Amino acid sequence: MEGLFISSGNQQQEKTDPAWWFIFRDRKMLVTIDGDKATVPLLHGEWNHDLPLVRKHYIGTLDGTDCYAAEVTKETPPPEGMVFHGLWGLFGCMADEFHRTALRAMHIIDWDRTDQYCSRCGTKNELKIGERAKICPACNALSFPRISPAVIVLVERGRRVLLARASRFMRNWYSVLAGFVEPGETLEDVVRREVKEETGIDVKDIRYFGSQPWPFPDSLMVAFTAKHAGGEIQVDGTEIVEAQWFEYDRLPDIPGKISIARALIDWFVEKHTKRRS
Ligand SMILES: [Zn+2]
CATH class of the missing domain: 3.90.79.10 (Nucleoside Triphosphate Pyrophosphohydrolase)
Structure with missing residues (x-):
């Protein structure tokens, strides 16, 4: 893996290629653990598991492969053979750039959960097309992931x-x-x-x-x-x-x-x- 991540908020249509899914439950990520190696799900097309997603973001490509960040409810059990694991403990269990992409995915999910409403007028925010941002439909205030x-x-x-x-x-x-x-x-x-x-x-x-x-x-x-x-x-x-x-x-x-x-x-x-x- 060369580890080149290209960020993108533009959701492409009709995906058929495999994509990496960084799925979080309460800030822990869904992985398969094999010895000291951890991997995130690589899936074809849209999310087709039984896990109900609360939110989903297309975040970009890692070495040409699409990446999604998503979240499930706190009650969701992991699929057979998989676990939800804290990111801190996964360092060294996956390629560095993979781990960094997971951190990025968690940050975007946190932001999406936190900034649901406009901080100025309280209206429900909408995603801004083509940018990693939200916009308030009532007062046009923008919100970006906080850094x-x-x-x-x-x-x-x-x-x-x-x-x-x-x-x-x-x-x-x-x-x-x-x-x-x-x-x-x-x-x-x-x-x-x-x-x-x-x-x-x-x-x-x-x-x-x-x-x-x-x-x-x-x-x-x-x-x-x-x-x-x-x-x-x-x-x-x-x-x-x-x-x-x-x-x-x-x-x-x-x-x-x-x-x-x-x-x-x-x-x-x-x-x-x-x-x-
Ligand atoms: Zn507003």
Whole structure:
């Protein structure tokens, strides 16, 4: 699989080709599990199973194959031999681009469920033809899937990296710092503000690293690296329980491979490991 996804909201007519179906029940996706591999249903033509669909969206093509996102009611049992499984746990069980398409499908289904009515006048929204949008037939207000940008930043100090334990972490792990963008802020502003607020550290040399859609529920994580410019660690004790500078080869428990937080930390470790060898 090359993993090229082309987004499209244009429902084509008279489908006969096979299509991938990303079907959700209460934010869990219908899959067949075989060992450590998970697959979503590949069906010919229209949805023809007994599962009653609450909503359905054509979302585009993945390597030329049509993709649908759909939802069934909370009471719907999975078909024989299949299960509804959380997306988080399916990472690594399918090709990365497949998993990303599943995240995209979940985000679109969430949006469709949430934005059924116009937020301005309360009239029932209609789908806008040819766009991933809804339009209110009474006041013409548009609604789009909400995407909330959040910044995530790895702060370096030579061979050491700033990692913090946040009170929201369920596990006892340390990670890089993160925070949501506030009105009027540039992404660089958020980097400086979050690091300062949460750890008392000033940063410089802010560089873009990469980004990751994170629809839990609607974030786009925008990752940066930065360097220590001044200040010593002082945590607020509420959001951040503890923060420390860790040597690259003596790290505590860190987040799993799925997250861009981990990609940042891996990048830092690799950079220093290479330098030594
Ligand atoms: Zn309206």
